[in-house]
Amino acid sequence: MIRILATVLGLLGLAAALVGLGVRHVPLTAQPVLIVAAAAPYLVLAAPVAAVLLLLGRRWLLVLVAVAVTVAGVLVYLPRYQVPGAAEVRSVEVRVLTTNLGMGQANSQAFVALARDAADIVAVQEMTQQAADGLSEAGMDAAFPYRVIAPAALASGIGIWSRHPIVNSGRIDGYALPMIGTRIRIPGVVVDTTVLSVHLAAPWPQPMDHWRADIGRLPGTLDEVGRAAGAGAVIVAGDFNATADMAPFRALLDGGYTDTVAGAGLARTYPSRGMWLPLIGIDHILVKNADAASARTVSVPGADHRGLLATLRLPVDMTAS
Incomplete structure (x- = not known):
């Protein structure tokens, strides 16, 4: 029962993270889509949680997918936290x-x-x-x-x-x-x-x-x-x-x-x-x-x-x- 619950919750988290990454690239033609795009950073946070839940559910292939989505999220958002280097010109x-x-x-x-x-x-x-x-x-x-x-x-x-x-x-x-x-x-x-x-x-x-x-x-x-x-x-x-x-x-x-x-x-x-x-x-x-x-x-x-x-x-x- 625990494995099934962890799998279901993990799939929901993985779906949320995928939506968060995907909505960044779609036309914003309706307000619900715009709201989801604004929430994208929070949706992407569901990816590592999903990886843990799917690990508990022993869904190994889905764990790899969740880890890949987590890495994609890091690549998208990490540059925003990187402090720029010194100026190369005066x-x-x-x-x-x-x-x-x-x-x-x-x-x-x-x-x-x-x-x-x-x-x-x-x-x-x-x-x-x-x-x-x-x-x-x-x-x-x-x-x-x-x-x-x-x-x-x-x-x-x-x-x-x-x-x-x-x-x-x-x-x-x-x-x-x-x-x-x-x-x-x-x-x-x-x-x-x-x-x-x-x-x-x-x-x-x-x-x-x-x-x-x-x-x-x-x-x-x-x-x-x-x-x-x-x-x-x-x-x-x-x-x-x-x-x-x-x-x-x-x-x-x-x-x-x-x-x-x-x-x-x-x-x-x-x-x-x-x-x-x-x-x-x-x-x-x-x-x-x-x-x-x-x-x-x-x-x-x-x-x-x-x-x-x-x-x-x-x-x-x-x-x-």
Whole structure:
């Protein structure tokens, strides 16, 4: 009886792990599939448990299958925990913080204190006019004298603050929520750095049509931005409402961009309000012509997301193409 029960539970665990690995490669056309994709890291954890259960059930061939699935899971997720090596070229380090302010509910004083101590460039999403005023009153403009902000009601506000001069900026149209781009002149870096603050439409609980349209359009925008930047670094920070286990998100990396959560594991950022512990990583900092020295999540009191803070290395010896 024990062997039968262990076998049944082991098969269920093996099936869950296989679903977790497989869903990473399928089109996300329905919300249930998207939810399963978001849960993929947890489903894959069922593989080693399945191996033990099938061993108890003496199902030797299935044990080998479960071990193989476990190894596949390790190969998929281990790179996210590997700390990057030292830079191979001379570079300038720039600290970038991105945070969804939770429809403006983040504590302004706490956020300004965090940003002032930890960041050189700050990208925010869901910034209401009240939140923008609160940040300014708390000293954000004094710590970051250059800014491009577009406060708006509910989830539509967005902005960028910088310690370094913003020499050009503009809005990127065609998305459900506003997106802004800037050129920032960083001392020691030959070519001005392009920085985007992005917020893709949420795929849940509302219908996911806007999200699918946004994330489907974004590779083209990133390609265009990358070509315009030439040899300059590109930093794309914000709330993508997508995890690294979703195929449409990984498609964003096909044009030479990398996700900066190196060494940060799953970098879970949402949900984080109240007693919630973050379960999924939907906030990202993508870079091109640069790399990450480190990345970690940080607490933002009052917001429903944790912030994502990355130290980036921007090569010094660049010439515009």
